[in-house]
Amino acid sequence: MCAQRFVLKINLAPLASGLKGHARRDKMIAHRRKLSELQDKQDDENGDKYFIQQNAQDVVDFSSQVFPAYGDHAEAYSMRTYGKWWDQAPSGRKEIQGLNCNPVRSQDFVDVSFEHKVFPSKITLYEVYNPGALVRIWAKDLHSKWTLLYEVDVLETPPPAARKFSPPLNECPFQTSFIRLEFNHEHLESYYEIESIVLEGFTRQVANQKIHPFARKPIGEITRKVLNLNLAHLLSSSEYSSNTSSATNSSSEEDEDQELNAFETLPYEVVIKIFSYLDLKSLCRCCIVSKRFESVAKDLTLYSEVNLKSHWNLVNESALQCLALRCTRLQALDLSWCNSKSNFEIAFIKLISHCGVTLKILRLNSCKFITSHCLAEIADTCYQLEELSLRKILPPYKSLTGWHVLSELTALKYLDLYHVPINTLELMSFLPSLTKLEHLNLGSCAASRLTQLNMDIVAENLAKNNRNLRSIDMWRSHLSITSVGIKYLSRCNKLEEVDLGWAEIETLGDCIQELAKHCPKLKKIFVPAMRGLTDRDINALINNCPLLEQVDVLGIRNVSPEICFRLLTQCHNMRLFDVSYCDKITRAHVALWRVQFPHVSIKQCTYSRPDSIENFI
Secondary structure, rough: OOOEEEEEEEEEEHHHHOOOOOOHHHHHHHHHHHHHHHHHHHHHHHHHOOOEEEOOOOOOOOOOOOOOOEEOOOOOOOOOOOHHHHOOOOOOOOOOOOHOOOOOOOOOEEEEEEEEEEEEEEEEEEEEEOOOOEEEEEEEEOOOOOEEEOEEEEOOOOOOOEEEEOOOOOOOOOEEEEEEEEEOOOOOOOEEEEEEEEEEEEEOOOOOOOOOOOHHOOOHHHHHHHHHOOHHHHHHHHHHHHOOOOHHHEEEEEEEEOOOOOHHOOOOOHHHHHHHHOHHHHHHHHHHOHHHHHHOOHHHHOOOOEOOHHHHOOHHHHHHHHHHOOOOOEEEEEEOOOOOOOOOHHHHHHHHHHHHHHHHHEEEOOOOOOOOOHHHHHHHHHHOOOEEOOOOOOOOOOOOOOHHHHHHHHOOOOOOOOOOOOOOOHHHOOOOOOOOOOOOOOOOOOHHOOOOHHHHHHHHHHHHHHOOOEEEEEOOOOOOOHHHHHHHHHOOOOOOOOOOOOEEEOOOOOOHHHHHHOOOOOOEEEEOOOOOHHHHHHHHHHHOOOOOOOEOOOOOOOOOOOHHHHHHHHHOOEEEEOOOOOOOOHHHHHHHHHHOOOHHHEEEOOOOOOOOHHHOO
C-alpha cells in the first residue's frame, strides 16, 4: 500500500498581526476544509489518490501573501533584534558561562504545530527579508522527546533576496506534528523575516523516502554522543560514584606501579582552571575517568555559573534535583527554554530553596512552568538577586498572580518582563520597592488584551522611586504612554537607553526635547513610528546628548536629511542609525552618508518589490 504524502503549510502572518476575531477564524477553517475536500475529489479523479495537500490546523490565511517579494513586511513574522547592537547597548547582557555554550548559539525559537503527524522529508522556510538566521530544527515525538533534524556549523549570510530555504534533514525515526525552529540573527544586517513554513512528509516510513544526500551522512561521533546524552543520568552522583569505584578498584594495583603522568603532577589550581573551560556534560563525563578527575569535576567552584539554555531538550526534574547537590555556591543560573512537564515546578522550587541564597543572576525566559509559588520562593530565598529575567514566561491568554512578592528583591538592578501580561496594579505592587533598579524591560507588556498597563503611571513611579534607572524599554506601548509619561521619564537623569518604539502618541509637544535636556548620558534612543517627531527633537538630542551611539527614527516622515547629516557629523560616537521609511531620506542620501561615515551602520529597509516567480519554483 502506498504511503500517503502530506504537504503542510503554516502561514506566520497571524504571529505578526494577530487573529481578526473568532468569526473570521472559523470562516477560514471552514473554507480551508472545503478546499481540501475539493482537492481530494480532484486527486481521486486524476488517479493520484494518495497525494494530499492541505494547510496546518491553526492557519488563518493559507495563501502566500508576501513571498516572493523581498523587503520589510508587516504581514511577515519578524524577530525583535538583529546584529549585536542590543548586546552592545547599556542594557546588554553577557551569556552566562559563555565559553561553554554551543559554537552557534540560538537567540530565538518558533514552535510550529501541524494537523497531521508525518515522517518529515522536507521543511521549507519562505524567507522574505535578510535570510540566513535558521540554525537548528527539532522534531518532538509523542513522549515530548526531541530529535535534531538540522544544525549549522557556522553562520552564513546569503544574498539579500527572498528565497525558499529547504535545509538537509537528518532522518526522523518517528511521526511528528510539532517542529521547533531556532534562530541566530547576530550576523544579519537587519531584521529577519519569514512568511510561512511548509512541512512535507509521509504517514508511513518508506524505505525510498527522499532525503537530502547530505542528511544521510553520519554525524560526527562526538555530536552523536551529545545528542544521545541523558542529562539527568549524567548528573546522578550515585551512578558516577559506583562507576568510579569499580573502575578505580580494578586498576588500583596497576596505578600504584605506574608513575604519575604529566597531568596528574599539575597543581590543583591549574587543573581547576582547565576544567573551568568544560561544559556541564563534559564535567559529568570526567567523573568516570579517575578519582582525581572526579574530585576536580565536583569542585563547587566550577558550578558558580550554570547555563542550561543550550540543553533545554535534555533538562527535566531529575536533572534539577541532581544539579542542586553541586550548586551550593551558585551565582548565575540560566534555565531559559526549559519546559519539561510533570513535576518541573516542584523541582525548580527545591533547586532555588537549596541554591538560591548565593544567586545573583536568574534567567527564566520562556519558562512556562513559572507560577506564583515559584515567584514566592525566589523572593524568599534569593535576597542577593541582582538580575531577574522573565521574558515571555506566560502565553498571551494567561495571567499570573502574586507579583507583589518581588518587592522583597531590594538588591535587584535588572528586571526583564518583556511580553509578560501584567497590569498596572500588579507592577506597582513591587516596582516602588526596587530602588536600586537600573534596567527595566516592559517591551510589549501593554500589547496584551488581558491586562491594562498604563505606562504614564509607570513612568511617574519610576521618576519618584527609581532614579538610578539607566535603561527603560517600553517598546510597543501603543496608546498606554503619552507625552506626559515621557516627561516623567526625563526626571530619571541617569538614563542611557530609551526604547519608545511604536508608541502611538498623538501630540508629542516638547517631551522629547525635555528628555534630551535632562538625560545628557543618553547613548541609545529608539523612537520608530513616533509620527510627531520633528527636526527640533533631533536637534535637542544633538545639542544635549553627545554620547549618542544608536538612534532609530524608522518611519518618521518629518525628519529632514539636513538634521540627519548634522547628527552624524556632531555625535562622534554614533554607530547605528536607522532611517528606514523616512519619506525625506532617499537612497542617494544614505549611499553618500555611508561613504562619509564608514564607522556608522546606516540602515534603510528596502521597500517590497516584485521578483520573478520563476526564481522560486
